[in-house]
Amino acid sequence: KAGVTQTPRYLIKTRGQQVTLSCSPISGHRSVSWYQQTPGQGLQFLFEYFSETQRNKGNFPGRFSGRQFSNSRSEMNVSTLELGDSALYLCASSWGRTGPIYEQYFGPGTRLTVT
Amino acid sequence: ELKVEQNPLFLSMQEGKNYTIYCNYSTTSDRLYWYRQDPGKSLESLFVLLSNGAVKQEGRLMASLDTKARLSTLHITAAVHDLSATYFCAVAQGAQKLVFGQGTRLTINP
Numbered sequence: 771k772a773g774v775t776q777t778p779r780y781l782i783k784t785r786g787q788q789v790t791l792s793c794s795p796i797s798g799h800r801s802v803s804w805y806q807q808t809p810g811q812g813l814q815f816l817f818e819y820f821s822e823t824q825r826n827k828g829n830f831p832g833r834f835s836g837r838q839f840s841n842s843r844s845e846m847n848v849s850t851l852e853l854g855d856s857a858l859y860l861c862a863s864s865w866g867r868t869g870p871i872y873e874q875y876f877g878p879g880t881r882l883t884v885t
Numbered sequence: 886e887l888k889v890e891q892n893p894l895f896l897s898m899q900e901g902k903n904y905t906i907y908c909n910y911s912t913t914s915d916r917l918y919w920y921r922q923d924p925g926k927s928l929e930s931l932f933v934l935l936s937n938g939a940v941k942q943e944g945r946l947m948a949s950l951d952t953k954a955r956l957s958t959l960h961i962t963a964a965v966h967d968l969s970a971t972y973f974c975a976v977a978q979g980a981q982k983l984v985f986g987q988g989t990r991l992t993i994n995p
Contacts, residue, residue, distance in 0.1 A: 801980075818982060825979075872916050872933060876920075
């Protein structure tokens with residue numbers, strides 16, 4: 771069974787640019803959550819999507835947005851990048867048709883560097 | 886607002902010793918998770934604890950949950966070098982949102 775995949779794995783952008791990250795959940799999973807990990811702030815919840823609807827959102831500015839497609843794949847977008855957006859972005863998938871609904875499986879992450 | 890605090894944040898120990906990482910959280914929740922993260926890697930799920938008094942063990946790691954005290958512990962028995970990593974606890978807030986502790990960086994020396 772394939773795990774959670776994230777693309778790209780590494781990204782370097784310049785301040786002011788925008789970026790789109792992609793996450794493909796485990797087959798059958800309908801929930802995708804996004805987290806930002808930085809040395810200073812730790813792991814912080816960005817948002818969660820279930821069946822193409824955003825169900826929960828963390829305390830991040832509107833520059834951070836996301837969406838989910840009908841095949842459960844999700845993208846997150848960050849506009850007008852700032853140096854502080856440099857982080858490891860992790861997505862987690864859960865809520866399959868079988869198995870425990872509470873298990874969350876994390877992808878390998880996308881390392882974003884803003885210069 | 887749910888807050889999750891781990892201690893210690895840094896732990897250096899010798900192989901063969903036992904130690905415990907503590908995770909306190911501020912409001913009630915129905916799920917508590919423990920994850921392991923190696924440098925530059927993603928999060929690996931270790932345990933999910935669902936009820937008061939829950940205890941789970943895998944190898945040299947044992948996790949427990951006391952929902953009344955809002956406390957979970959991760960106990961390491963006879964540590965080996967391979968267990969060196971950062972350990973996070975996370976508490977569920979709502980359906981799929983996790984609030985993480987700061988992480989405990991564990992270094993096990995020969």
